[in-house]
Amino acid sequence: MKEIHDKFDFGDNRRVVDALRNGDEHCFDALFRQSYRPLCAYASRFVPLARAEELVQDTLMWLWENRRTLIPEMPLKSLLFTIVKNKSLNSVSRNSIKSRVIRQLAADFEEEFDDPDLYFESELVRRFSAALRRMPEEFQQAFRMHRLEGKTHREIAEELHVSPQTVNYRIGQTVRFLREELSDYWPLILLLFWPEGR
Known part of the structure; x- marks a missing residue:
């Protein structure tokens, strides 16, 4: 068990x-x-x-x-x-x-949003990951390091050898892109993946 x-x-x-x-x-x-x-x-x-x-x-x-x-x-x-x-x-x-x-x-x-599987992370993760992959690799990397690994902009900048402003720009652009691409699911994504509302 x-x-x-x-x-x-x-x-x-x-x-x-x-x-x-x-x-x-x-x-x-x-x-x-x-x-x-x-x-x-x-x-x-x-x-x-x-x-x-x-x-x-x-x-x-x-x-x-x-x-x-x-x-x-x-x-x-x-x-x-x-x-x-x-x-x-x-x-x-x-x-x-x-x-x-x-x-x-x-x-x-009803048909799209009443599917219980949508509210469990696997289906949303698939859609989220597919959208993220459409961003340039360096944007994806900065976003993952900040949102998924919890690193600060300064830590990311030092690791990637770029300025904190560049990191801020890459993360901001990625979030805007994801919000547009996943606009129908954005409140759900925030609630499930970032419940603190970051």
């Missing part, structure tokens, strides 16, 4: 559901940690982030409290996203203009 605990694997749905049904708290903890941010990102399409976090916590606690009723044949990932979507839409006043707009947008983009 160790591999389920270390990295929650939705691929083995029956095994995970069986573990949950048997009260495996380590499995639930892994599920909670891996699902929380993707579910929040999804819910924040409909409601403010603070409300999204409440709804996701409620959903995951509901799952634990009702774990004995889970059916191994029902995909857990789809179940969680469906519950979160319904809770989110139900939490918005049905008669408000905002609610009507949100419901219309949800219907218009």
